[in-house]
Amino acid sequence: MLRIGLTGGIGSGKSTVSRRLAELGAVVVDADLIAREVVEPGEPALDQIRERFGEGVFTADGALDRPALGRVVFGDPQALADLEGITHPAIWGRTAQRLSAAEEAGTAVAVHDMPLLVEKQMAGEYHLVLIVDTDEEERVRRIVSNRATPEAEARSRIAAQATDEQRRAVADVLLDNNGAPEALLAAVDRLWEERLTPFADNLATSTPVRAPQELTLLDPQPAWAGQAAREIARLRHRLGDLAVTVDHVGSTSVPMSAKPVIDLQVGVESLTVADSEAFRAAMDQGGWPRIEGIDQDSSKDGQPWPKRYHLGCDPAVPIHLHVREVGSPGWRWALLFRDWLRSDESARTDYRAEKHRLAAAGLQRGEYADAKEPWFDGAHERVEAWAQEAQWTPEGEGP
């Protein structure tokens, strides 16, 4: 099941998007609704609240008196922490339950409509994060005019949330809602058809997304770093301790002229880990199926450099995932080659020229990797000389 996180600042139009996704066939799990459900009469959380805060936060008919509870926890961090210690586990438990029930029922796409997704740093939990993006002044106008909320309150609620910049950083998809509602709905419909549906199909069938057959070299794209960072957060979340290091490598990490592919390197303690049930299940669920039969790099020292290879399932962002043993020559080389290119402009110029020469020769995807090898072999000494001079040591990103 494709798990989508949906958020946006208050008044951005998140509920509008969530309703449309439900109409299109997604199961929507609404965080606000669940937060209310867990304190309804008969819920265990309600008894715990009574125990901690007393009858004063209940109405005469035994329901939770939200305004009264709000006054008690307002400005009292300990009271707030106690309240959240009661409600949050209940909310997370129910959310997980709803999502697994949807999955068992054969749902293809589930959407977690979650106002605090960014504040709670949950982006890595989802296959994709959708952010509804609307200028602050426009949001204030809409909240004030459509919800009869005083402007000062609208502003203070906006100020209490994450900033637009923080939200944009975790957005796989930014849905602009500064225009007419129809434009937003049309964008959601397009997204559903062009990305969410094929992504869900690929995920359900472990079908990898391969880069296009013809070789296109793009100039460095500002989007690459963010795409890699978000994928790394997802890998970290899914793999936990199974991954010792996770790094953006390859030309898009430099960045320099490249095929639009995000290469990532997952460092494992040993390839036994990469072949374990737990690792493979996490990779399948995360949407990175194993590609069998590709289990070594062409080495720079005559020895086999073993690895495991996975591809992503998101049709919009081709991901190549190399799993290598931390400290192994292949793991080291990926980091070294990247750092060398980052540090040396003439290295980038030479490598770029070689790529364009091969692209102009009309090579296809598979041939290209092999054709690059002679150049790599030639560069090998130069790279190692640089490593020595710069006293370079490999540093993979840990958790």
Ligand code: ADP
């Ligand atoms: P959120 O759930 O993000 O707080 P809503 O979807 O409830 O936001 O939208 C906030 C308000 O703005 C609602 O009253 C909604 O009808 C209105 N709204 C949403 N999108 C637009 C738009 N593109 N133009 C004008 N008003 C809009």
